[in-house]
Amino acid sequence: MTSPVIVLVEDDPALRSLTTRALQENGYLVRPCATAPEMWSAMEAGPVDLLLLDIMLPGTSGIDLCRAVRRESDVPIIFISAKGSETDRVVGLELGADDYLAKPFGTRELTARIRAVLRRGGLEDRRAHRDKGLAEFDGFTVSLPRRELTSPSGGTIDLTGAEFDLLAALIDNAQRVIARERLIELSRTRMGDSSDRSVDVLISRLRRKLSRDGKEAPIITVRGVGYMLNATVTRR
């Protein structure tokens, strides 16, 4: 299996080389660029698996650049921003970026996000399945790229990162039992080891957050094996 190729666009030289090294140490091939023109030539140099884009670049804003890249290519994009504001995140995701990372970030967080985006597959795959990254079950809507859960009555339901990852894993395996060990493994890949909470605690929290007017959440415990999302999932 060949190493994934990442184009990194970052104007700060020191941060560029530090990020490059961190990614290389984790087995990625990195083409570092300082400016938009450099990025375009790096994109043409060969197949690219992911674009890591600093939103505040001299000359062009990262948002314009993201729009321009989206016209040319479906390559997954992760935004890096020094602003870290919610507006940036929403704008970035709406322009077709796959994820958003605020400075400062650690190697673990960076590689976890990259892995998650690569696992979801490029836009080509999602377009082939006419998939907007939306999953619906029992009236709930989950937006995987925006990491948002909406209740049947239209209210946003806020989840912790680990809870969302667990829900995403349950949705991916809807109406199938997932072993506890598998869930632990899945939630750890993304969150690093920041969450040591047992899956059982996360499940009980999810159940409470997904309950509706006395109606229980459609998450079933299969004794001695694991858990199951007992609902039909429709993807859009």
Add this chain to the structure above:
Amino acid sequence: MRLFGRLSIGLLGRLSAILLLTLAVEFIASTVLYEKSSRALIREDEARRLAEHLVIARKLLSNEPIPGRPALAARLTTDRYDVHWAGSTTMPRPTRSQRDEAFRRVINWEPSLTGSDLRVETVAAGRRAQLFGALRLSDQSWMRFRASEPETVGQPGWHRTLLVLLPAAVLLVIGALLFRRTLRPIRMLARAADRIGRSSGLTLPEAGPTEVRHLIHAFNAMQHRIHQLITARTEALAAVGHDLRTPLARLQLRAEQIAEPKLRRAFEADITEMESMVLSLLAFLGGDDDPELPVRTDVAVMAATVVDDAADRGADAVYVGDDHLEAEVRAVDLKRAIANLVENALQYGTCARVGATVQDGMLLIWVEDDGPGIPDARMEEVLHPFTRLDPARSRNTNGLGLGLAIVSRLAEAEGGRLSLSNLAAGGLRAELKLPLR
């Protein structure tokens, strides 16, 4: 403060007082002058009639034979004039002629009386004045007379006073209303000045008299300058905040290469603290250029998630409120506010109890801790930015002291309020109340 006290009757009150004073002076002056001149006129008139009566009486008495004179004198007596003929040649009162005003007026009108040895004396009797007098007939006998002045005209009766005061009162009311209208731009100015620095400024329309217009113009210009100044400072601080993130990112990646775990963890803790400082500074400055739009959100779950995040970091936090509570809120701001309250609770206490519910039509989010609470005298102070409760402990205290200030400002911006109170059992209870939408 003293100046304020001195001005407390208000500009309107002062102007009305000036108007009242002017009217009073005018009223008194006109009354006095009018009375005086009208009295003089009446006296003149009186003296002329007296003079004519005296001339006629003297002529008639002189022509009448002596026995008929007393009867004639009686016939000459009218309501106003008493005429007597005594027949004696002894000099009656007044013994000598007073050259007073009445005398001069009578002589002026009837110079023919000059040779009659006319003498008059005015005697004030109660509110009426009486004029006594005598004159010689052609046969040297004396004719005495007495005239009573008519009741003093122009006595300020109540109806007369009212008649003068009524227009004055109407004038006063009209004047006060006009003053009020004229002063309205000044009241607007005061309100606008009160808002400076609290919400976005308000450019006042330049209306009113020239001076007020100049004042409003100057005020608007000043407001604009202050606004620019604040904006420039805020932008500068925000830019510093943003720019710090790149070196922080470098530092974090470099720290990962430190081989010794203890040192690396210390580095990482410092970086995390700096990051949270930058975050709270940007949040306080309103780092977002455009305000967030309210979104329908399950606030109860949001509060529970804040608690869960804290619990995942190893803190002792529990959520005890409603299971679900959907409302229109600015989700990012509100979550930051709840997180600040929870962080505060965990910083000063060992555990945090959090709840969310609806109370009296308001959205109520509360956070309780088991810390030392806050002395009542400092309850207000801790809501101000950059305030940290205990100077001795500030070394161990994270952040810039912006946590509660951010929450308090959010509450105000949403038309709600943050209130703190000490719990009877010890610890602090923070209540965030927001209008329910």
